[in-house]
Amino acid sequence: MNLGRVIGTVVSTQKVSSLEGVKLLIVQPLDENLEPAGDPLVACDAQQAGPGELVTFIGGREAALPLPDPFNPSDATITSIVDEVSLD
Amino acid sequence: MKIGKVIGNVVSTLKLDHYIGEKMLLVKLLDPDGTETSETLVAFDRCQAGKGDVVLMIDEGNSARMVLGTGPNGVVRAVCVGFVDAINIYKADPASYGA
Amino acid sequence: MQLALVVGTVVATVKDDKMVGVPFMALRDLDLDNKPTGGSIIASDPIGVNRGEVVLYSKGSSARQTEMTRDRPNDAVICGIVDQWEVGGETKYTK
Numbered sequence: 320m321n322l323g324r325v326i327g328t329v330v331s332t333q334k335v336s337s338l339e340g341v342k343l344l345i346v347q348p349l350d351e352n353l354e355p356a357g358d359p360l361v362a363c364d365a366q367q368a369g370p371g372e373l374v375t376f377i378g379g380r381e382a383a384l385p386l387p388d389p390f391n392p393s394d395a396t397i398t399s400i401v402d403e404v405s406l407d
Numbered sequence: 408m409k410i411g412k413v414i415g416n417v418v419s420t421l422k423l424d425h426y427i428g429e430k431m432l433l434v435k436l437l438d439p440d441g442t443e444t445s446e447t448l449v450a451f452d453r454c455q456a457g458k459g460d461v462v463l464m465i466d467e468g469n470s471a472r473m474v475l476g477t478g479p480n481g482v483v484r485a486v487c488v489g490f491v492d493a494i495n496i497y498k499a500d501p502a503s504y505g506a
Numbered sequence: 507m508q509l510a511l512v513v514g515t516v517v518a519t520v521k522d523d524k525m526v527g528v529p530f531m532a533l534r535d536l537d538l539d540n541k542p543t544g545g546s547i548i549a550s551d552p553i554g555v556n557r558g559e560v561v562l563y564s565k566g567s568s569a570r571q572t573e574m575t576r577d578r579p580n581d582a583v584i585c586g587i588v589d590q591w592e593v594g595g596e597t598k599y600t601k
Contacts, residue, residue, distance in 0.1 A: 320449040320485055322417070322433070327538070327593035329509075331562060334586025335552060335572050343507075343562070343586075345538065345593060351414055351433050351447050359538055361507040361562055365482075366421055370595070375417065375431070375449050377482055380567040381468045384482045385423055392575075392585050394507055394568035398482055399422030404433065406415035407458070 320375045320398060322349045325368050329361050337391035344368060344397065346376055351406060362395040373401040410491055411436045413460045417449050425477050432456060432487060434464065439496055450485035451475060463489040507562045507585060509536045512555050516548050524578045531555060531584065533563060538591070540599045549582035550575050560588040560599060 327345035342364040350356040353373070362376045365385035374397045376382075382396040383389055411434035419431065430452040436444045441461075448466065453474055456462050464487045465471050472481040474488055510533035518530070528550045535545035540560075549563045552574035562585045569575060569583040590600045 320431075322447070322449060327591055327598075329562065329588060330590040331586035331588050333553060334562070335583075337572070338585055345591065350445070351435065356445065356447065358543070361509060363507075365423065375419065375422075377484055379468065379484065380571075381482050381484050383568060383571055384480050389480065390571055392564040392568050392571040392583050394564040394566055396482070399419040399426060399431075401417055401419050403418040404415060405418070406433070 320377045322351075322353070322401065322404065323347060323362070323374050323376050324349055324353070325370050325372045325374060325397075326359065327370065335392060337388040338363065338386070338393065341386055341391075341393075346374065346395070346397070349373075351404070353404065360395050362397050363393045364397050366397050366400055368397050368400055373404070375399045375401060408488075409436055409464050409466055410439070410494070411448065411450070411462055411464055411487075412443065413456050413458050413462060413487070414447075415458065423482055425481055429475070434462065434485070434487065437461065439494060441494065448485045450487050451483060452487050454487050454489050456487050456490070461491040462487040463491055507564050509538075509588060509591070510534060510547070510549075510561055510563055511536055511542070512557050512559050512561055514557060522579060525580070528574060528578065528580070533561065536560065538593050538598055547582050549584050550580050551584045553584055553587065555584055555587055560601070562586045562588060
């Protein structure tokens with residue numbers, strides 16, 4: 320999993336049927352200092368995350384599993400909303 | 408598998424059900440010679456690791472589901488599975504391989 | 507998933523048997539300002555997209571998770587046609 324910040328939303332009406340009803344968010348991956356690390360990506364939302372929130376997201380084949388229809392082509396899905404990152 | 412250094416914790420209340428009770432660690436991946444890479448991962452903990460520990464980790468779904476015992480639908484990939492005591496690297500001249 | 511612009515179709519007559527019947531589209535990656543990033547990819551199209559449309563695509567083993575690409579050798583698939591996206595409250599693209 321990676322840390323990320325929700326920075327935007329994507330609207331798509333016509334999509335693969337397995338992703339119908341799934342919210343799409345733009346996520347900026349972050350490093351441990353919460354600085355941007357890599358290019359933004361579009362992730363499916365399994366946690367009702369909102370804009371500006373710090374989240375963890377999972378990539379690859381596992382990204383399909385938390386969504387209502389698990390046979391879907393998502394390759395990035397938000398798995399938790401982060402309360403705190405401590406480096407101490 | 409990968410090696411990494413534990414640099415912190417991630418705390419979350421709103422998360423997937425099977426994440427409840429699992430500690431989430433922030434891990435900086437290391438090169439084989441021990442230098443830090445730019446890549447940071449959030450990983451589950453199966454070896455009671457803490458900050459500063461150099462750990463052996465899995466970053467692959469099937470193995471992670473096996474280790475964490477989540478069943479076939481576990482949404483997991485990265486998990487710390489052991490401590491690294493030492494890494495020995497042979498400094499042979501690559502040009503001599505197969506000679 | 508990534509944002510991309512559909513720039514063309516790809517026709518291949520001689521190909522692996524498992525790839526027959528899957529349309530391929532040529533995509534160019536877009537950044538959040540709707541500008542090409544320089545990256546490009548060929549993706550399967552289970553939806554029926556047209557040239558000039560902005561789409562979302564998935565890479566890797568996730569790309570085999572549609573009815574059209576199930577159990578086929580495939581590493582990129584179009585997931586949806588993008589109507590709009592916004593970043594930080596500012597609409598960056600509208601169809």
